[in-house]
Amino acid sequence: MVPPVRPHRSRPRTVVPEAPSLILAGRALVGGRLQPVEIAVGEDGTIRSIGRTRSGAPRHDVGDAVILPAATDLHVHLRGPDGKSGPEAVARSTREAALGGVTLVGDMPNSDPPVDSVDRLESKEASVRGQAAVDVLLYASPVRPTAVESLARRAGGFKIFLSPTTGIDEPPTGAELDALLARLSGLGLPVSVHAEDPARFRPQVPAGDPLGWDMRRPPEAETAAVDRLVAAPAALRLHVAHVTIPGTVETLRNRGVSFESTPHHLLLSARAGADARFKVNPPLRSETERRALWDAFARGEIPCLASDHAPHPVEAKALEFERAPSGMPGVETMLPLLLARVRAGDLSLATLVAAACERPARWLGQPLGRLAPGHRANFLVVDFRARTRIAASALAGAVGWSAFDGWEAIRPREHWRDGQRVVDGGEYVGRAAGAVVRPEYAPAPPEAVGPLRSV
Numbered sequence: 001m002v003p004p005v006r007p008h009r010s011r012p013r014t015v016v017p018e019a020p021s022l023i024l025a026g027r028a029l030v031g032g033r034l035q036p037v038e039i040a041v042g043e044d045g046t047i048r049s050i051g052r053t054r055s056g057a058p059r060h061d062v063g064d065a066v067i068l069p070a071a072t073d074l075h076v077h078l079r080g081p082d083g084k085s086g087p088e089a090v091a092r093s094t095r096e097a098a099l100g101g102v103t104l105v106g107d108m109p110n111s112d113p114p115v116d117s118v119d120r121l122e123s124k125e126a127s128v129r130g131q132a133a134v135d136v137l138l139y140a141s142p143v144r145p146t147a148v149e150s151l152a153r154r155a156g157g158f159k160i161f162l163s164p165t166t167g168i169d170e171p172p173t174g175a176e177l178d179a180l181l182a183r184l185s186g187l188g189l190p191v192s193v194h195a196e197d198p199a200r201f202r203p204q205v206p207a208g209d210p211l212g213w214d215m216r217r218p219p220e221a222e223t224a225a226v227d228r229l230v231a232a233p234a235a236l237r238l239h240v241a242h243v244t245i246p247g248t249v250e251t252l253r254n255r256g257v258s259f260e261s262t263p264h265h266l267l268l269s270a271r272a273g274a275d276a277r278f279k280v281n282p283p284l285r286s287e288t289e290r291r292a293l294w295d296a297f298a299r300g301e302i303p304c305l306a307s308d309h310a311p312h313p314v315e316a317k318a319l320e321f322e323r324a325p326s327g328m329p330g331v332e333t334m335l336p337l338l339l340a341r342v343r344a345g346d347l348s349l350a351t352l353v354a355a356a357c358e359r360p361a362r363w364l365g366q367p368l369g370r371l372a373p374g375h376r377a378n379f380l381v382v383d384f385r386a387r388t389r390i391a392a393s394a395l396a397g398a399v400g401w402s403a404f405d406g407w408e409a410i411r412p413r414e415h416w417r418d419g420q421r422v423v424d425g426g427e428y429v430g431r432a433a434g435a436v437v438r439p440e441y442a443p444a445p446p447e448a449v450g451p452l453r454s455v
Helices: 087-099 118-128 145-152 174-185 210-216 219-229 246-255 263-267 287-298 334-343 349-363
Strands: 022-030 033-041 047-051 059-069 071-076 102-107 135-140 157-161 191-194 238-240 258-261 379-382 414-417 420-424
Touching: 022 349, 033 059, 059 349, 071 087, 071 334, 071 349, 087 102, 087 118, 087 414, 087 420, 118 135, 118 145, 145 157, 145 174, 157 174, 219 238, 219 246, 246 258, 246 287, 258 349, 263 287, 263 334, 287 349, 334 349
Parallel strands: 022 059, 071 102, 102 135, 135 157, 157 191, 191 238, 238 258
Antiparallel strands: 022 033, 033 047, 059 379, 379 414, 414 420
8 A cells, every 4th residue: 555645844853842751962063163061861762852961861972973973875876795785784784874864865766677667666665674774765766757746656766877787778868858757847846867978988098097997988978967867947956976177166056056076076086097896876076076076075065975785796796897787885994984084184074964964864854854843853973083994894784894984983972862862882782773765855955055053
C-alpha cells in the first residue's frame, strides 16, 4: 500500500513544552562562536531549548569537546562491493555514515536495477527498513516519463545523469532534457543533476591515469552542461552534483542554484601515473583548479559538501585504468577529513557546519543540521585534540581501501540520533533504526539558507 504523501511544511516541528529527557552540556557553535551551552532534549528526540543552564533531566557533559549538529550527505550510492543494492549494502554503508558523523544520506538511483519505477522504489525502501543505521532519502530516476508522477508521490527527490553511467545507458539530451526539466519543475522535489555533456568528451584521448581521464572528460563538458541547466524553469528545485571547477561555482552562485563539491575534488588533483583508485566522474582536475576550488569552499562560496560515496572493491580498482569503474568510498571519511582542516586552521568551523550540516539538511527539507529548538536532537561530539590517521583497513566499509589512506582526520567521538547515542568512543553502539524520509518542508535554495544563525 502506498503511504499518503506528507505535506511540505514551511518550518521545523513546533516545540511542545515538557520536561526534558536529556541535557547535553558543552561548547557549541552558537551565534557564530564557540560558547558553553546546555541543550535540553525532549522524549520525542527533538531539541526543547538551548541556554546557559538547564535542569530537570540527566546531564551529559562533554568536557572540552565541541557539540555540533550531525551532518547530511546528499550524495551516496548504497550498494555493496559487488555493485548490487540490498539490505547488506544498506547496513554496511549507513553504519559507515554513522561513524563518520552523517545522520542522513541521499541514496542515488543508478543501482542495479535503476530505481525508475514505483516497484523498484518499493524494493529499495524494503532494503532500508530494519537495516539502516541512519535515515535514508531515496532518489528516483526519471528516465521513464510515464512513471515520473507516481514516483514523485513516494521518492525523496530525482537524479538526472547527463552522461552514461551505471544503470543509465541513454541519458536525456536536447528537447528531451528540456521537457523533462519542465515536467519536474512542477513537482516540488529536489532534482540533482550529474552535469557533464558527453558531446564535449574526447574519446580519442588515451586515458591511462587521472591526467588522461581529465583530458578525456575535460572541464568544458561540465561548463556546457551547467550552461544548459541554468536555463531550466525557475520553479525547478535544481541541485548540481560534484562541481569541480571555479567557473561553475561562479555561474551557479550568480543564478542562485544549489550545488555541492566532494572531498576528493577539494583535496585531490589529477596526477600522472596514479592508479584507478583516483578515477572518478567528473575527473579530478589540475592542482591549479583544485586549489581554486578549495579556496572557494573555504570562503563559503560552495553551499554543500557531499561524498559521492561509491564502494567499488579493491579488485575492480586494480584493473587497467580504462576498464576500472569510476568512484571512491567516502561517507565515513568526508567529515573527519574536513574537521582536520578546521583543526589545521585552513577552514572555519562555521563554514564547514554550514556546508556539511545545515544547508544539505535544509535542501532536503529536513529538521536537521542546526542546534535550534524544534530540530531533531542529532548531535556530534568532537574532540579536536584527538587527531588520528585514516587507516583503510580499519574503516567500517567492505572495500578495504581509501584514496585518503594515511591522511589526518578527526573522527566524531559521539553521535547522537534523536537523543540516543549511536556512536560512543568512536565505536558504533546503535541499532538499525534509520527510516526512509521525504522532504518535510520545501527545500531551501542556498541563498535562502545563509550563514549559521544564533539560537
